Amino acid sequence: MSLHLLLYVFPFLLLAGFLAYWAGSRYAYARRRPSETGDPAAYDWHFFVPCRDEEAVIATTVTRLRTDFPTAHAWVIDDASDDLTAPIVTSLAGRDPRIHLVSRTRPDARIGKGAALNAAYAALDTHLGDVDRTRVIVCVVDADGQVSPDALAHVSGPDAFADPDMGGVQIGVRMRNVDDERPLEHRGRLANAYARLLIRMQDVEFAVSNTGMQLLRRRTGSVGLGGNGQFTRLTALDRIAAAERRPWQQDALLEDYELGLHMRLAGYQVTHVADTWVSQEALPYTRRFLTQRTRWAQGNITCVRYANRIIGSRHYKARGVLESLYTFFQPIAHLATLLLTAVMLVALVLGGSAADVMLSAWPLALALAVVSIVPFLLWGPVYRREFAPDRSRVKGLLWGFALWLYAYHLFIVSARGFVRLVRGRTGWAKTRRNSETAGVGPIATES
Numbered sequence: 001m002s003l004h005l006l007l008y009v010f011p012f013l014l015l016a017g018f019l020a021y022w023a024g025s026r027y028a029y030a031r032r033r034p035s036e037t038g039d040p041a042a043y044d045w046h047f048f049v050p051c052r053d054e055e056a057v058i059a060t061t062v063t064r065l066r067t068d069f070p071t072a073h074a075w076v077i078d079d080a081s082d083d084l085t086a087p088i089v090t091s092l093a094g095r096d097p098r099i100h101l102v103s104r105t106r107p108d109a110r111i112g113k114g115a116a117l118n119a120a121y122a123a124l125d126t127h128l129g130d131v132d133r134t135r136v137i138v139c140v141v142d143a144d145g146q147v148s149p150d151a152l153a154h155v156s157g158p159d160a161f162a163d164p165d166m167g168g169v170q171i172g173v174r175m176r177n178v179d180d181e182r183p184l185e186h187r188g189r190l191a192n193a194y195a196r197l198l199i200r201m202q203d204v205e206f207a208v209s210n211t212g213m214q215l216l217r218r219r220t221g222s223v224g225l226g227g228n229g230q231f232t233r234l235t236a237l238d239r240i241a242a243a244e245r246r247p248w249q250q251d252a253l254l255e256d257y258e259l260g261l262h263m264r265l266a267g268y269q270v271t272h273v274a275d276t277w278v279s280q281e282a283l284p285y286t287r288r289f290l291t292q293r294t295r296w297a298q299g300n301i302t303c304v305r306y307a308n309r310i311i312g313s314r315h316y317k318a319r320g321v322l323e324s325l326y327t328f329f330q331p332i333a334h335l336a337t338l339l340l341t342a343v344m345l346v347a348l349v350l351g352g353s354a355a356d357v358m359l360s361a362w363p364l365a366l367a368l369a370v371v372s373i374v375p376f377l378l379w380g381p382v383y384r385r386e387f388a389p390d391r392s393r394v395k396g397l398l399w400g401f402a403l404w405l406y407a408y409h410l411f412i413v414s415a416r417g418f419v420r421l422v423r424g425r426t427g428w429a430k431t432r433r434n435s436e437t438a439g440v441g442p443i444a445t446e447s
Contacts (some may be wrong), residue, residue: 025212038156080109114248114255167236167268172277195284229278253299298417376404
């Protein structure tokens with residue numbers, strides 16, 4: 001009886017939860033409305049750009065921020081870089097008083113992105129003096145990030161910071177190198193074909209799948225903040241700092257997502273604006289990609305510790321609680337699926353009554369497998385229609401099929417994240433930029 005429950009009930013519950021979540025995301029995506037813009041001049045804008053060994057990209061990023069947003073300040077946090085990041089920013093700051101360098105040194109440096117952002121928050125606090133802090137907006141941008149020039153108008157609108165209760169706004173994320181024909185300059189044709197597909201899948205993931213998820217979260221009141229294109233009101237950061245000693249959690253692997261949790265627990269709203277975005281470079285290397293996603297999966301698992309606070313919070317409605325718990329437990333569900341698969345394979349090899357039960361369940365297994373593919377297939381044509389209309393409909397379907405295969409990386413990174421957690425490895429591993437050719441591994445800080 002217990003084996004029947006494992007074979008029938010558990011997979012059905014997992015698939016039912018996945019399909020319900022996908023259906024909600026797809027509905028929210030299809031029903032989205034254009035966001036109203038506001039007046040960026042009503043706010044003071046400050047960009048935080050955390051850096052560690054970013055000499056390859058930092059000058060371009062800061063120069064573009066200052067060109068596209070001439071009234072904004074750019075705060076570059078040098079987290080004890082070993083390269084020329086600090087001298088480059090110092091040179092830029094010498095010619096532009098709205099560019100600021102926040103220097104961090106060991107042993108306080110290189111302990112995570114949250115600690116670097118907290119240093120910038122302290123520096124900004126000192127710089128501001130007596131101002132209306134409700135009008136001060138902080139935006140976190142990756143060192144290779146490029147913010148769309150219309151972003152400030154969109155996040156200033158009535159559904160964003162024009163609402164005084166709005167503490168955070170996350171904009172969309174796109175992959176800037178999606179049309180790069182040779183992402184691996186010194187590799188062969190096959191390697192570049194694989195790299196192009198990996199880049200494309202990251203763009204599909206963020207442009208439609210993740211956007212749908214965020215639009216669903218906007219309906220449930222549980223939007224997640226990301227590490228790139230994250231806008232926050234300074235007074236919301238102040239309130240969190242008063243309660244938690246600092247705005248960003250210094251020991252967190254998902255300091256961005258956890259900030260959104262703290263913001264809602266403090267009574268602020270958080271929303272997502274899909275009509276504008278920040279672009280970044282997708283990763284064409286499997287090892288770098290898995291390193292990044294392992295950190296995300298491990299950070300997701302550790303967010304389970306917020307479950308009791310969210311369930312007991314008066315600022316979360318029931319649907320927001322359910323969505324948050326579903327998100328927290330996704331890596332754990334992946335681990336459980338892997339474990340069940342291993343048990344089933346062993347039982348098949350050993351034979352006996354257990355194997356007979358599993359063999360008799362093959363029609364159900366086939367049906368579940370077919371149904372699980374469909375949601376991914378349907379995202380492909382949506383992506384083609386909205387972001388690559390010059391490509392064929394067949395290409396859209398192929399992208400959807402590839403997205404299904406791509407999603408299996410979640411099982412790998414969930415397992416890796418869990419192993420790291422069990423081994424007490426909680427360090428923040430920073431992945432190399434694509435332009436860094438000295439090796440393809442992560443720049444890791446382990447603890």
